Amino acid sequence: xxxxxxxxxxxxxxxxxxxxxxxxxxxxxxxxxxxxxxxxxxxxxxxxxxxxxxxxxxxxxxxxxxxxxxxxxxxxxxxxxxxxxxxxxxxxxxxxxxxxxxxxxxxxxxxxxxxxxxxxxxxxxxxxxxxxxxxxxxxxxxxxxxxxxxxxxxxxxxxxxxxxxxxxxxxxxxxxxxxxxxxxxxxxxxxxxxxxxxxxxxxxxxxxxxxxxxxxxxxxxxxxxxxxxxxxxxxxxxxxxxxxxxxxxxxxxxxxxxxxxxxxxxxxxxxxxxxxxxxxxxxxxxxxxxxxxx
Amino acid sequence: xxxxxxxxxxxxxxxxxxxxxxxxxxxxxxxxxxxxxxxxxxxxxxxxxxxxxxxxxxxxxxxxxxxxxxxxxxxxxxxxxxxxxxxxxxxxxxxxxxxxxxxxxxxxxxxxxxxxxxxxxxxxxxxxxxxxxxxxxxxxxxxxxxxxxxxxxxxxxxxxxxxxxxxxxxxxxxxxxxxxxxxxxxxxxxxxxxxxxxxxxxxxxxxxxxxxxxxxxxxxxxxxxxxxxxxxxxxxxxxxxxxxxxxxxxxxxxxxxxxxxxxxxxxxxxxxxxxxxxxxxxxxxxxxxxxxxx
Numbered sequence: 001x002x003x004x005x006x007x008x009x010x011x012x013x014x015x016x017x018x019x020x021x022x023x024x025x026x027x028x029x030x031x032x033x034x035x036x037x038x039x040x041x042x043x044x045x046x047x048x049x050x051x052x053x054x055x056x057x058x059x060x061x062x063x064x065x066x067x068x069x070x071x072x073x074x075x076x077x078x079x080x081x082x083x084x085x086x087x088x089x090x091x092x093x094x095x096x097x098x099x100x101x102x103x104x105x106x107x108x109x110x111x112x113x114x115x116x117x118x119x120x121x122x123x124x125x126x127x128x129x130x131x132x133x134x135x136x137x138x139x140x141x142x143x144x145x146x147x148x149x150x151x152x153x154x155x156x157x158x159x160x161x162x163x164x165x166x167x168x169x170x171x172x173x174x175x176x177x178x179x180x181x182x183x184x185x186x187x188x189x190x191x192x193x194x195x196x197x198x199x200x201x202x203x204x205x206x207x208x209x210x211x212x213x214x215x216x217x218x219x220x221x222x223x224x225x226x227x228x229x230x231x232x233x234x235x236x237x238x239x240x241x242x243x244x245x246x247x248x249x250x251x252x253x254x255x256x257x258x259x260x261x262x263x264x265x266x267x268x269x270x271x272x273x274x275x276x277x278x279x280x281x282x283x284x285x286x287x288x289x290x291x292x293x294x
Numbered sequence: 295x296x297x298x299x300x301x302x303x304x305x306x307x308x309x310x311x312x313x314x315x316x317x318x319x320x321x322x323x324x325x326x327x328x329x330x331x332x333x334x335x336x337x338x339x340x341x342x343x344x345x346x347x348x349x350x351x352x353x354x355x356x357x358x359x360x361x362x363x364x365x366x367x368x369x370x371x372x373x374x375x376x377x378x379x380x381x382x383x384x385x386x387x388x389x390x391x392x393x394x395x396x397x398x399x400x401x402x403x404x405x406x407x408x409x410x411x412x413x414x415x416x417x418x419x420x421x422x423x424x425x426x427x428x429x430x431x432x433x434x435x436x437x438x439x440x441x442x443x444x445x446x447x448x449x450x451x452x453x454x455x456x457x458x459x460x461x462x463x464x465x466x467x468x469x470x471x472x473x474x475x476x477x478x479x480x481x482x483x484x485x486x487x488x489x490x491x492x493x494x495x496x497x498x499x500x501x502x503x504x505x506x507x508x509x510x511x512x513x514x515x516x517x518x519x520x521x522x523x524x525x526x527x528x529x530x531x532x533x534x535x536x537x538x539x540x541x542x543x544x545x546x547x548x549x550x551x552x553x554x555x556x557x558x559x560x561x562x563x564x565x566x567x568x569x570x571x572x573x574x575x576x577x578x579x580x581x582x583x584x585x586x587x588x
Contacts, residue, residue: 078565128514148512177512190500191513195520197556200575202492205545205552206484207578216582218442218471219485220422222526225519226489230579232516234572241560241568251499252557256550258499262491263546266535271372274535278528281494284501285524288510 005167006031011068013038013061013083015048016233017130018100019074020139023053025172028141036064037136048136062090070168073099078239080107084114091115096161097122098168102188102236103243104152104181120158123165124181126150126188127174132231145173152181189247194255196237197248199230299461300325305362307332307355307377309342310527311424312394313368314433317347319466322435330358342430356384364462367393372533374401378408385409390455391416392462396482396530398446398475400537414452417459418475420444420482421468426525439467446475483541488549490531491542493524 007026012019015037026032037054038061039045045057058064065071065087075083080101091097097118101107104124111122129147131138149169153162166176179187206215216223241248258277265273301320306313309331320326331348332355333339339351352358359365359381369377374395385391391412395401398418405416423441425432443463447456460470473481500509510517535542552571559567 128512130514130516147514150512187505187509187512190503191509191517195496195517197553197560198492198496199520200572201552201556202489202549203575203579204571205549207574208552209484209548211481212578213581213585215481215485217585218422218444218481219582220424220441222424222493222523223485223489225522226493227575227579228519229516230572230575232572232576234569234576237572238565238569241556242563242565245560245563248560249557252553252560254503255496255499256553256557258495258502259491259546259550259553262495262535263543263550266491266539266542266546269536269539271532271536275528275532277498278494278524278526278531280501281497281521281524282526282528284506285497285521287507288513291507291511 005171006033007070007168008033009036009068010034010070010072011036011038011064012054012072012074013087014073014075014079015039015045015054015136015139016074017134017138017143018127019072020048020053020136021141021143022072022074022100022172024139024141025144026168027052029171031168031171036068038064044136048139051136051139053136053139061086065092065095066090067092068095070164071095071097073097073101076233076236076239077101077103077107077243078235081110081114084110088114088116088118091118091121093118095121096164098125098165100125100127102126102192102240104184106243108152108154108181120156121161123157123161124152125165125169126152126184127169130232132228134233134236142173144169147174148177149174150177150179150184152179152184154181185244186247189244189251193240193244193248194251196229196232197241197252198255199227200237203227203230299465300327301364301462302327303330303362304328304364304366305330305332305358306348306366306368307381308367308369308373309333309339309348309430309433310368311428311432311437312421313366314342314347314430315435315437316366316368316394316466318433318435319438320462321346323465325462325465330362332358338430342433345430345433347430347433355380359386359389360384361386362389364458365389365391367391367395370527370530370533371395371397371401371537372529375404375408378404382408382410382412385412385415387412389415390458392419392459394419394421396420396486396534397537398478402446402448402475414450415455417451417455418446419459419463420446420478421463424526426522428527428530436467438463441468442471443468444471444473444478446473446478448475479538480541483538483545487534487538487542488545490523490526491535491546492549493521494531497521497524
């Protein structure tokens with residue numbers, strides 16, 4: 001690694017909120033020379049081009065990566081296997097590959113199957129950042145500033161590739177954490193995938209009511225915040241739910257049991273049980289906020 | 295009603311976020327002369343006094359209301375029956391009473407039972423405003439600015455009392471809506487009470503996990519917003535859940551069915567079902583935000 005970290009040619013496959021913000025952050029840090037964007041729709045790539053996120057668009061991913069030194073996979077996790085298969089043979093030996101997928105065990109399994117001898121150049125990563133908006137139009141350079149990025153390197157992962165990926169995320173302003181991929185998927189099922197399913201289900205349940213369209217007019221900031229993430233990309237979350245099925249089902253079942261206990265307490269009018277549950281929740285949340293320094 | 299609306303003596307029973315903010319807003323609007331605060335704990339009343347929310351503290355609610363012209367009931371709904379019984383005999387004939395309770399059918403039933411001939415002076419109200427903080431320390435004069443306040447007057451309600459209560463809330467900057475009490479309780483069960491139970495249950499489910507204390511460290515803004523309202527007053531929400539039991543159970547069951555459908559789709563890896571559910575949620579939320587002008 002040079003004294004000043006710099007990527008000569010970055011290829012971003014999937015130029016959405018995550019991939020687009022990665023490119024913008026590196027550009028802002030003057031840590032990248034040329035950025036090529038690859039994507040499914042010309043319209044989104046045109047937005048990315050117009051916004052200066054990418055310098056060039058490409059429809060053929062394999063051709064684009066042939067002389068890349070850094071490849072960022074920013075597609076929904078359900079497309080990773082296909083994208084990896086398309087670029088594998090064209091990857092130059094020293095190119096470093098990372099991703100922004102919200103699940104890691106499945107992405108790693110796809111990379112292992114697709115990349116063969118290049119698998120050691122792949123560094124799985126997951127930025128804990130995002131908004132309820134998606135697409136190149138939603139990307140911004142500061143998305144990763146002071147946000148955590150979880151890396152889940154494997155024994156096979158090249159140390160040089162790992163250093164390069166760490167350096168790139170650091171240039172984006174992120175704080176790096178390493179986790180085992182399985183632990184990552186279990187933790188994220190609980191703190192991210194479950195809350196998204198909860199929010200999506202809450203909105204559909206309300207919308208399904210006879211008075212659905214009128215309901216939101218009577219709501220306050222509580223509902224607004226609780227369902228903010230129900231604005232997230234349906235495709236991305238469909239893929240995450242399927243990719244992380246087992247851990248998510250376990251988290252869902254723990255939550256459903258808790259909800260069932262609350263329901264039973266409400267039905268029998270058990271104020272003590274409700275109060276102690278709500279107090280436990282309030283204390284846990286307060287401790288969490290303290291631990292996050294908020 | 296005089297040209298300029300003004301309360302000579304306001305008694306606030308339960309000087310928390312809701313009652314305290316009501317007093318502060320009226321003071322700021324110079325719409326109140328003297329404010330007496332009644333409460334269970336001397337400590338909270340001392341905070342209210344120090345912050346200028348109230349001018350005087352009283353421990354005996356009946357004595358305090360004897361020469362009041364406006365009484366605001368700001369206690370959790372579970373205490374309303376008791377508070378009403380204590381003040382009923384002392385209420386002067388022309389005093390107007392309102393409340394800030396989140397449920398209306400139960401509060402109305404208690405008022406009808408307690409107030410006798412004074413029942414027509416009681417105007418049930420529910421401000422759709424609040425934060426996850428509670429107590430006099432959390433009160434602020436702008437809480438009700440541009441927020442909705444739902445009134446659920448009855449055929450017996452005095453028109454003069456209704457005018458006075460409307461004028462008071464208007465001085466707080468609120469926008470007034472009228473609803474039937476039963477409709478109010480059904481709507482609020484869906485858009486407010488259910489989301490609170492969802493948030494409380496989500497936090498307790500996460501906190502209960504073996505890695506509970508570490509979990510929040512890996513979370514992002516999604517979880518933070520989804521569970522913000524799990525910081526709300528456990529006592530207040532215990533009372534609401536019990537007071538609005540039937541409507542809340544119905545809302546909970548609709549939500550649980552939706553969650554069960556999501557679970558089944560995840561389990562069988564049904565991407566189409568998940569995507570269409572998430573898309574329905576995203577569209578409904580988007581329409582809601584448009585209808586609220588956000």
